Amino acid sequence: MSYSILKKLKKVDEEKSETSYVQNIVYGDNLSAVLIFEQLMQKNGTDNVVLITPRKLLSQNVETTYPRSLRGDINFFVFNKYIEKIDASFSGPSQFFKDLTLKQFGGRSKSEQLLNNEEFYTWPYFEYDFDQVTLKAKDIVENNRTFFKEKMITQIETIESSELIEKKNILLTCSNGEKIYCENLYFARNPFEFYLKFENKAILSNEFIEFCEQAKGPNILSVKLNFNKNITEDFNTLFLPLSYTHEWGHFIGEFEKFKDNFQSATFIHHVDSDHTTEDDVSRKLKLLKKQLFKVYPDAEGHVIEEFISLNEEASSENLDDQKYFQGENEIFTNIHFVGENAPLKIINSDDELAQFPGKCSHITRALASVNQIIQTL
Numbered sequence: 001m002s003y004s005i006l007k008k009l010k011k012v013d014e015e016k017s018e019t020s021y022v023q024n025i026v027y028g029d030n031l032s033a034v035l036i037f038e039q040l041m042q043k044n045g046t047d048n049v050v051l052i053t054p055r056k057l058l059s060q061n062v063e064t065t066y067p068r069s070l071r072g073d074i075n076f077f078v079f080n081k082y083i084e085k086i087d088a089s090f091s092g093p094s095q096f097f098k099d100l101t102l103k104q105f106g107g108r109s110k111s112e113q114l115l116n117n118e119e120f121y122t123w124p125y126f127e128y129d130f131d132q133v134t135l136k137a138k139d140i141v142e143n144n145r146t147f148f149k150e151k152m153i154t155q156i157e158t159i160e161s162s163e164l165i166e167k168k169n170i171l172l173t174c175s176n177g178e179k180i181y182c183e184n185l186y187f188a189r190n191p192f193e194f195y196l197k198f199e200n201k202a203i204l205s206n207e208f209i210e211f212c213e214q215a216k217g218p219n220i221l222s223v224k225l226n227f228n229k230n231i232t233e234d235f236n237t238l239f240l241p242l243s244y245t246h247e248w249g250h251f252i253g254e255f256e257k258f259k260d261n262f263q264s265a266t267f268i269h270h271v272d273s274d275h276t277t278e279d280d281v282s283r284k285l286k287l288l289k290k291q292l293f294k295v296y297p298d299a300e301g302h303v304i305e306e307f308i309s310l311n312e313e314a315s316s317e318n319l320d321d322q323k324y325f326q327g328e329n330e331i332f333t334n335i336h337f338v339g340e341n342a343p344l345k346i347i348n349s350d351d352e353l354a355q356f357p358g359k360c361s362h363i364t365r366a367l368a369s370v371n372q373i374i375q376t377l
Contacts (some may be wrong), residue, residue: 019178021166022048025170025180025184027153031061031133031137033053033338034057052149054151054189058141059141062272067253068128071121074358075087075354075361077356088127093124094121111250112241124236152174154175154197157174158203160333166181168181168367170183183334187337189339191337203331204359210323217270220268220271223303224306225267226305228262229298230263232255234337238294240295280306322348327343342372343369
């Protein structure tokens with residue numbers, strides 16, 4: 001698949017002058033969006049909820065992808081207290097490739113320079129099976145496509161509504177000119193994207209804008225390789241450097257267990273999509289395979305499938321939830337954020353969290369934000 005396709009370049013839509021109303025709109029194409037959609041549908045009925053996705057929603061969009069992101073004491077604490085009580089064990093230490101061998105982080109050898117968002121994956125992950133969550137989300141996707149609309153929202157406005165039945169608090173404008181009013185918007189994409197699309201910027205506080213800017217991050221290039229043989233029984237996280245002379249960062253990934261006659265490995269690399277060309281991606285993929293085959297020579301010649309995707313929703317590790325709630329005003333009565341970069345009230349209200357370094361992030365923040373909204377329905 002070409003990088004131009006991965007970037008989902010804007011297409012010219014047929015102009016429409018249609019106007020419609022839906023009480024509750026969820027906007028997003030990920031696990032959080034699907035889980036919130038299902039809860040709203042149960043609460044309000046199928047006629048009052050629509051899931052709008054900027055691209056066609058596929059089952060794989062809701063997978064909890066590798067490398068695993070339940071890492072760090074604060075994430076385990078939040079997951080255990082606010083999502084599900086678990087008795088999870090640690091994985092082995094993450095490893096990096098240097099001097100033609102795998103070395104563990106924390107030893108005498110040092111890896112190549114870690115770039116932004118990479119250090120998180122040096123921590124061991126907690127062994128937790130997300131299959132139940134993923135299978136539930138996939139089932140929701142496959143059984144509710146009637147209530148999905150593939151549209152790109154380009155503008156969001158808050159308006160004063162005097163209507164008692166159809167409370168038109170928010171106006172969404174789509175790339176084809178279609179306008180959709182709603183009472184409540186559940187925004188399951190990056191808050192910085194919301195800020196860019198929000199028309200009434202003058203009413204936003206400096207604190208809220210700062211929170212949105214903190215949420216902005218790189219895109220994630222994800223590469224999944226399927227092998228027709230069992231390559232390894234080592235399931236710890238691997239760091240494969242793109243260069244030993246330049247600070248180009250790493251491909252970070254993990255192998256899954258051999259199953260159904262093949263073994264999968266998924267690697268991610270953080271990219272700036274605005275300054276990355278299709279040729280750049282092609283070169284990086286060649287470097288990934290070159291390094292991987294050095295680690296596992298038996299893997300060469302046994303790649304049977306490749307899946308490449310670009311995730312625009314990289315999880316930020318720098319969110320200051322207090323900024324969001326300091327800057328919150330009455331417009332957020334009907335606008336709710338959900339996902340890996342959504343604000344969490346528990347961060348401000350739970351004093352126990354102060355004992356942990358770092359920030360709640362990744363899959364833990366996403367699922368906690370889902371539960372946060374469910375409690376208000």
